[in-house]
Structure formats: structure tokens, C-alpha cells
Amino acid sequence: MPAEIEVFDLPFLRAQFPALDQEINGHPLVYLDNAATAQKPWKVLDAVAQFYERDNANVHRGIHELSRRATEEFEDARARIASFMNASEPAEIIWTRGTTEAINLVAGTWALDNVGEGDEILISTMEHHSNIVPWQLVAERTGAKVRYIEMDDQGRLLLDQLSDVLGERTKIVSLAHISNALGTVNPIAEITRRVHDVGALMMIDGAQAGPHRPVDVQELGCDFYAISGHKMCGPTGIGVLWARRELLEEMSPYQGGGEMIRIVERDGSTWAEVPHKFEAGTPNIAGAVGMAAAADFLEEVGFDEIAEHERTVVRYAVEQLSQVPGLRIYGPDSLDERSGVISFTLGDAHPHDISTILDSEGVAVRAGHHCAQLVMRHFGVAATARASFYLYNTTDEVDRLVEALDTVRGIFGA
Amino acid sequence: MPAEIEVFDLPFLRAQFPALDQEINGHPLVYLDNAATAQKPWKVLDAVAQFYERDNANVHRGIHELSRRATEEFEDARARIASFMNASEPAEIIWTRGTTEAINLVAGTWALDNVGEGDEILISTMEHHSNIVPWQLVAERTGAKVRYIEMDDQGRLLLDQLSDVLGERTKIVSLAHISNALGTVNPIAEITRRVHDVGALMMIDGAQAGPHRPVDVQELGCDFYAISGHKMCGPTGIGVLWARRELLEEMSPYQGGGEMIRIVERDGSTWAEVPHKFEAGTPNIAGAVGMAAAADFLEEVGFDEIAEHERTVVRYAVEQLSQVPGLRIYGPDSLDERSGVISFTLGDAHPHDISTILDSEGVAVRAGHHCAQLVMRHFGVAATARASFYLYNTTDEVDRLVEALDTVRGIFGA
Amino acid sequence: MNEPTLNSLYQQLILEHYRKPRNRAELPEHTVEIHMYNPVCGDEIRLQLRVDGDRIAEAKFIGQGCSISQAAVSMMTVKLEGATLAEADDLANQFVNLMHGDEAAARDRSLGDLRALQGVSKFPVRIKCALLGFDALQEALKQSRLEAPAH
Amino acid sequence: MNEPTLNSLYQQLILEHYRKPRNRAELPEHTVEIHMYNPVCGDEIRLQLRVDGDRIAEAKFIGQGCSISQAAVSMMTVKLEGATLAEADDLANQFVNLMHGDEAAARDRSLGDLRALQGVSKFPVRIKCALLGFDALQEALKQSRLEAPAH
Numbered sequence A, B: 001m002p003a004e005i006e007v008f009d010l011p012f013l014r015a016q017f018p019a020l021d022q023e024i025n026g027h028p029l030v031y032l033d034n035a036a037t038a039q040k041p042w043k044v045l046d047a048v049a050q051f052y053e054r055d056n057a058n059v060h061r062g063i064h065e066l067s068r069r070a071t072e073e074f075e076d077a078r079a080r081i082a083s084f085m086n087a088s089e090p091a092e093i094i095w096t097r098g099t100t101e102a103i104n105l106v107a108g109t110w111a112l113d114n115v116g117e118g119d120e121i122l123i124s125t126m127e128h129h130s131n132i133v134p135w136q137l138v139a140e141r142t143g144a145k146v147r148y149i150e151m152d153d154q155g156r157l158l159l160d161q162l163s164d165v166l167g168e169r170t171k172i173v174s175l176a177h178i179s180n181a182l183g184t185v186n187p188i189a190e191i192t193r194r195v196h197d198v199g200a201l202m203m204i205d206g207a208q209a210g211p212h213r214p215v216d217v218q219e220l221g222c223d224f225y226a227i228s229g230h231k232m233c234g235p236t237g238i239g240v241l242w243a244r245r246e247l248l249e250e251m252s253p254y255q256g257g258g259e260m261i262r263i264v265e266r267d268g269s270t271w272a273e274v275p276h277k278f279e280a281g282t283p284n285i286a287g288a289v290g291m292a293a294a295a296d297f298l299e300e301v302g303f304d305e306i307a308e309h310e311r312t313v314v315r316y317a318v319e320q321l322s323q324v325p326g327l328r329i330y331g332p333d334s335l336d337e338r339s340g341v342i343s344f345t346l347g348d349a350h351p352h353d354i355s356t357i358l359d360s361e362g363v364a365v366r367a368g369h370h371c372a373q374l375v376m377r378h379f380g381v382a383a384t385a386r387a388s389f390y391l392y393n394t395t396d397e398v399d400r401l402v403e404a405l406d407t408v409r410g411i412f413g414a
Numbered sequence C, D: 001m002n003e004p005t006l007n008s009l010y011q012q013l014i015l016e017h018y019r020k021p022r023n024r025a026e027l028p029e030h031t032v033e034i035h036m037y038n039p040v041c042g043d044e045i046r047l048q049l050r051v052d053g054d055r056i057a058e059a060k061f062i063g064q065g066c067s068i069s070q071a072a073v074s075m076m077t078v079k080l081e082g083a084t085l086a087e088a089d090d091l092a093n094q095f096v097n098l099m100h101g102d103e104a105a106a107r108d109r110s111l112g113d114l115r116a117l118q119g120v121s122k123f124p125v126r127i128k129c130a131l132l133g134f135d136a137l138q139e140a141l142k143q144s145r146l147e148a149p150a151h
């Protein structure tokens, strides 16, 4: 183990995550499933608890004190996330259940209204199912075609072929900022410029980026950006769609119901202002409050410090894993092109068996297709094992992972 | 104040709700906005906290111990709600954000697939906007027509005119079990039989029923039933659509994404089994766990006891309020036909002014159209004040309400 | 904590304007009409002005809602008749200051009866009620300037 | 807590069947074919049987997945060849018992190599892996009975 470069006080940081402090199968937990969901710090849990214990009420329609407090905290949370993503105003932040619902919202409103027979929607074979299936459903209903940007053998988008698939017929392009299956970081600002050159809109699936780096939607210049609270230390059941106000103004509503209307008549209704037009029904109020607290938490720790620390841990992990006989890592060779996700296979040990064996030593990794079956098919595997790192992981934990892989090799004789 | 008929230990019960124990504007809080959202007992808050502190992971795709626990708790919660509603099996329980999303799900899948030009969707003028707007959106997209069951001057459905609006063209009927604006309890089982007689499907908006009485979907014989967690002492951002399995099997998926697929190919995908087909993306896992804990809580207190206690408090409230000069109560005269919602106006004092004045004495009621503009129009008012009671309210609190209304009368000279 | 008092909110003058609103009538000869609706609480105001040159010759409204929103618009119309567009603008700005708790605005006599609404600033959820009529006014002034021939 | 041991799970016999599966081949003359897929983990098995009267004359499979799912189906096919439909049914039931930790099943010699899988019962998330082939078998038996001429 190398001397840890302490960009922040790691034991202190870890102590803020109650779930990290436990034994699994007799070993201290090593949680390396962060791309699936992150653990939550006390700051987030306390914000949620305090909301319920003190300020709980429904939002927007009440005059009494609790309702005032709940509304204020809910709208403050929106403003907090607006600044987190550098949106021009809080009204550009739409609360959703998560990234999946955010993408479905764009597919179900903007795309259904603007995409027609013969038009094209461009995604890539690197995408998470949540950024594939909604577009397939739009294509089915509109007669549009879903086209794909391909990957190379390092799991990078083949951007030199972009002009072959991006053209006049392309109405919208939707791509992951960072791949959850490979860790590939896409040059998303550059792609956005090329997408805008042909007059198409650009949606970014930021589920794996939001937790790890500052997202600046204005600098990226994109049209839609989606993130999930639960992957950035926030609660489950909350996420955000950011979109430019002009787009939100002209878009049809998504779900119908309370909060999103202006006037309801027997024969039809008119819609509330943006953002409420897109938020039918009682929202996940405590979830929004918790997600804002998570944004506070991450910025207090500091994204620069988080990035530097993760780089240290991931570099060490790649070095160590590369020395394990029979282990193959998928995704970009260069650390500059990848984030904290390491997908791998080990000899003929099936990823499920790897995961079971690691779990018996307290090491939590994911095994499977990672909701990215097209990625698996690209590499000709049915599944991979995936270790994904976050701000609280340590190089010690990398050693624990490597030791546990020795046990896999012992059993499978690799 | 009458001798409280103690069906349960009220001080002990109230002590379980942290938010009730606080002062608002120098007075102990009297929370009478339960139809908007209920307060949460420690049991629910602890279940949510414990999930995050100990078992937090993403569900369904993991082999490691935390993922196993999270999946088990999430699916146990589903089974718990299935028994809470007496569904035939857990797979009939679909997690949603709340009642609004549940209704939108049925409108966006079953209705879009089965309702066409010239068909009719039957609702009533008593409905919450969440049970109006989704159907208007379906009508707009399919050419179907939304028809309404009217109310009488006590805010009861005019069921003797039901055969005029219910007929061969009716494809689906969707009605509130209990009105949130008036408290009217609809004879929903009887209506369901008549709806089935003409071959239409019956959806019940149970947002106001689930918190107060045992819901037995099999006994009701309906096709769809929706409830919200936050109104029954559970967390925000979680709710349930129950539907019969045969319907779920044949319905199109709603949102597309992770979890809801079977196989994703470039040119299209196949869907996972019910219920997962309808649950794209990471669900509100902690919300589901909390909602199940709320169901446990309510059944431990006992629905019989809750009903008896609420009856006592509501009877006393109606008696006392009826004696306030200038006060008019909307909704059914008979206590047998109404639940714990009391909508009222007082002289020419506007409901917002009533609410502000009550709030200054610590009494929280709601003022406005209660997401039921058609109800307001029916009674020719722009708004009402609404006091809504729940298991923890007391006759003492009714006295506090009536005293505060004296202040309103003092100011507005009624 | 010092609780805001009801007395500071519900001054007699407010209730007077609520009960007997001034200028509550249709103004068929209006040059501009603005409909403001607050979907959250259902309050609404239709403000009609007859603008003559750079002066407001007449101001009427039709509305319904709480005592605060209706009294505020009633008081406002009283101040508007005969005012120049610039004066109307100042009035609106000064009233917004009053709602934000500005001490100078509370002492500003030019606000007239509107000063009775200063207690609203202590009730954050009711501020939007008081501002509804002024929101309509500001929109009406904008439109009047756009339509007026450029000097 | 007594942690389940890896040794009880990964018995040598399991790894043998995983590496060198028996009856892993196409059976063109099959009378029934069932494709089972576990969308959660991606494991899949295509089970082919040639049923002759009330006997399974041949059993083959094509599949991919983890050591548990592939070893289990391999061991299962060995037990199936020559078995009556009723015996196959019993085998499936007894194996399900084994997965649920049943002691009697663990001592039942008729399970043959399949007893090596008894450790799986201590790993709840892996039980569905072991059952995948048997799910296919039960479906195949059902279909064979439906298609068979009634006696």
C-alpha cells in the first residue's frame, strides 16, 4: 500500500457515513458498488429527519406555518441544485424520481412533440438502458429511428464516425457523460457543439458525472441534463432534470394532476408556470431536501479534493488489478479517459461467482450486465464484475479487493 | 369538552409523532391539515433511517450482502402493502411516487391502449385534479370524451343519474373513494358493480381512504386502486398502484429504463415480468420501506380503533362548528356519509384570512380550492377553509379551533 | 421569538377597503386591461386603466380573493387616478419596498392608505396577496409604454 | 453469526461440472425445448428433452452463466436420462427441498451429484441460480404432459 496522499481527513470523512462502519460476513465492509448507489452521510440523513420531525407539511398550497416552512425548504432545495448545476435560474430544475424519469420526461414530452416519421434519435451502444429504452419507445410511437454511435475496443465512442450518424434528420442526441459500465468519460462539450451544428438538441445522462465532478450546464452548452440524488450521497426517489427555460416553456406537460395546473375546467385545463407544469402531485419533498443537503456535503468536501483522492485510489486499483493473473479490465487504458468505475473479468470465474466470493470477505462489488447489455455484447461477454469507487474509498480497500480476488483464483484455479 | 372516549392511549400515541410536539406562534401546534399530508411516527422515521444507516444499496441486481438486504426489504415492503390492501399477490403492487403518478400510469398505458375516438371516460365533478387532468390528456390524444357524474347540494354523487352517463361507450370509470375537498364517502363497491355491468373498468382514487380505513381491493372488486404513502403516515415520494394481474400482464410499460427490461437489443427490447415492467430506474427504496412501516403502524393501532376515535372527534367538531355564527359546512349532513374532512366558510372572511388568523394561534388548516376547482365552482365559492382530522387529533384541539374562529369573528365582525 | 401580531395585519382600514372596495367596477373605456391570477390560492384581479397621454385618467378593477389582495388593489386604484405613468411606477416600487420591510417606505406618506398594509411584510406567505394588484399594474404600465407613440 | 463457508458452496464437483458440463449439446430430435433466462443476472439455459412415452430418453442443454447454474443443469441432465416423467418430477421437488435447507433431501442419495449443491441453500441470492435448470425442467414436464395423448 502506498502512502495515502491525504487531500482530506479520510477517517473523519468515513465516520460521517454510518453504513460504512459495519462488518459483513465477519470482515469490515469494503463498499465498492458506488456506481449503483452511494452511501449517505449524516448531514443528509439529518436533513431528512429534521424535515419530518419539525417542518413536515404539503407544499405550495398552504398558509400555515408548517406549510410555509416545507414550501420554503423545498424551493430552497431547488435553488441549491440550480447553483450546483450552474443553471441560470431555479425554475430550470424539475424534480423527478431520478435520471430514468428525467430521460422519460424529455422523451415523453419534447420528443413526442418534435420527432416524427423518418427523423432520427442518436444515442450510443455505451448507454445505460435508461438512456436507450425511452428512445426506443418514442421511435415505436413516432416512426423515428434510433441510431447508435459505436465504441472502439477500449469502450470509447467512435467520434471520427460521428458525421456518418449525425445529420439533418437527427432531432435529438442523448449520451452518457460518464459510462456506468466502463467508466469512460465522454468529451461531451465537444460533442454538444457538433450536435448543435446540425441543429439537433443535446441531452446528457449525468447519472455518473454529478456525483464526481462539478456539472456546469451553461458551460457544457447542452439542452437537457439529468442526475440522480441517490448516486451523489442523497436519498432514493429523487433526481433532477435540468433544461433550458425556453424549452421548458414550450414543452407539453408530462403527468397531469395537482400542482401542475392553473385552471381546471370540465373540458380542459391550463398549465401552471415552469417548473410546476412538470411536477404533478405531491413531490418527494423530503427527498428534495435531502438531495440539496447532499449537494452541500459534496461541495463542502470539495470537488477538487474528491477528484484528486479518487484519482489516487483508482490509479492504485488499476495498477494492482493489472497484476492479478487472468484479470482483464474493460474500458479506456488511459486514466485520463476514465472515472472511478472498473469493470473486469477474471479467468473463467463467472462474475457472479466472483461477487459471491468477494462478498464472503466483506467486499461489495456488482456483477452482471450493469443495465448495459449493448456494452456486454460489444465485448462479447455476458457479464462483468464491477468495482466502483467514491470519495470515501481507500487504497487499503483496494488491497482488500485484491486479496479477495486471490481467493477467487484459489477456488477457480486461475 | 366532552369526556374523551379513550379507544387508545392518546397521549402515548401523540408522543410517537415528533412534529406534533412543538409550538407555533407561541401556541402548541394543532395540526388539522391531514388531508394534505399526515405527520410521521418514529416507527416510520426509524425504518427509513435504519435502512440508510445499515442496509442501503441498490436493489435487484446485486449479489453482495447490502444489496441482498435492500432487495429483501424492498420486496418485503411490497408484500406488506399487498396484504395491507388485500391484493392477491405482491406482484399486483406497483410502486409509484403517489396517487397522482398511479393514475397517470393507468391513463398513460391502459387507457391510451384501450380508449379510442368516441369512447367515454367517466369521472365526477368531485374529483381531485389528479383524477381529472390525466383523463383530459387521454381524451385529447385519443378523441375520447370525459364525462362527469354530478353532485347534489350536499356534495354527494347523483347516482340515480348514473345510467345517463354510464353506458356502452364507457371504457373506464375513475372515482375518489373519499373526497379530499368535502369528506364525502362514496358507495364505491356498489358503483363498481354497476360499472362492471356495462363492461367498463373501475379505478378508485384511494388517496383519502387508505389512511383511514382498511382497503380490501378484492372485496371492492375494482380493477385499479391508488394510494399515497405520505397521507398515511409514510414518507413523501412513494405510493402504490394496485391492479389485477391480468390487466398488468397485458398493459404496455410506462417509463422505459433499467429494471423494467428483459432483453435490450439495438432495435427494440422486451419487458421484465410484472411488477418490474412498470418500475423503470432506481425506485424510492427507502420510501417503500417507510410506507410499509406506516402500514404496520396503522394496523398495530388498529383501523377499528382509529375509525371510532375519528368518529368521536369529527362528531364533536361538527357539533361545535355548527354553533359558530356565520359558519357554513360543505358536504354531506350525515356523519355516516363523511370522513374526517370538514370544509367550511365563515361569513365574509376569506379562507386565506381564516387560515392566517388560525395559524397565529397555532391551528393549521388549509385554505384554497384543495385541488378541486370543479367542487368550488359547484358550490359557487372560490375557496374554503378545511380542517381535516386524523388518528392523533383530539376534542381539545377542536376547542382550540373553535376559539381561534372566535378571533376571526372578532376581526371580521361576523 | 417575537410573533407578528394579527392587529398589525388586519388594520381597520384594510377591512374597510375589503368590505367597500373603491373603484370596483368595469371601465368600458379602458386603454389597457390586465388579468392576474394566483393559481396557488385562486385570488384574481382584472385591472383596467384608461391612460391618456402619460397620465392614468381612470383606474378600476374587478376581483375576488382575500382581504389583503382586495384591499391592496382598492387602495392602489385610489392612488392611481391622475398619476403619471412615472409616478405609478414609483408607487409600485415603493410598495414592493414596503412589503420587504423597508423602514423608509413605511414612513413615506405618498403611499397613502397603502401604509396600512405594512404589517403584511411580517407574514411572508401573504406578501404575494398584497402584490397581486401591483403585479397587474406593472404589467399594465409596460404595455401602455409599448403602445404609446414614441416621443 | 455463523458465516456460511465458501468451501461448502464451491465444492470440487461443482467446478468439475462447470468446466466440463455433461450433456451440453444440441439435441435436434428433441420433443420439447424450454428457454429459461434470468433477466436479473443474465444466466440462461436452453433445455432440450426427447420424451418417449412417459420416459425421458435424452436430455441436453445449451447455456451460459455462473458455476452454480451451469453445474446444476449439467448434474440434472445426468439424472434425467432414462427417468420417467414422474421420477423427473420427484427429482425437481427434492432438489427444491434441498435448496430450502431440508435435511432429509441432503441425505437423499437419489439426488446423486446434485447433493454437492446443498451449500447453495446458505447463500440465498444464489438459490435462483441453482434452480434455473429445474425451472426449465418443470416447464418441460408440464408441456410434455399437455402434448402427450391422454391415457
Ligand SMILES: Cc1ncc(COP(=O)(O)O)c(C=O)c1O
Pocket: A258, A280, A281, A282, A283, B035, B036, B097, B098, B099, B100, B101, B128, B130, B131, B176, B178, B179, B180, B205, B207, B208, B228, B239, B371
Ligand atoms: C382525493 C385525492 N386524490 C389524489 C390526490 C393526489 O395525491 P398525491 O399528491 O399524493 O399524488 C390527493 C391528495 O392530494 C387526494 O386527496
Ligand SMILES: Cc1ncc(COP(=O)(O)O)c(C=O)c1O
Pocket: A035, A036, A097, A098, A099, A100, A101, A128, A130, A131, A176, A178, A179, A180, A205, A207, A208, A228, A239, A371, B258, B280, B281, B282, B283
Ligand atoms: C449512466 C446511467 N444512466 C442512468 C441511470 C439510471 O439512474 P436511476 O436508476 O437513478 O434512474 C444510471 C444508474 O443506474 C446510470 O449509471
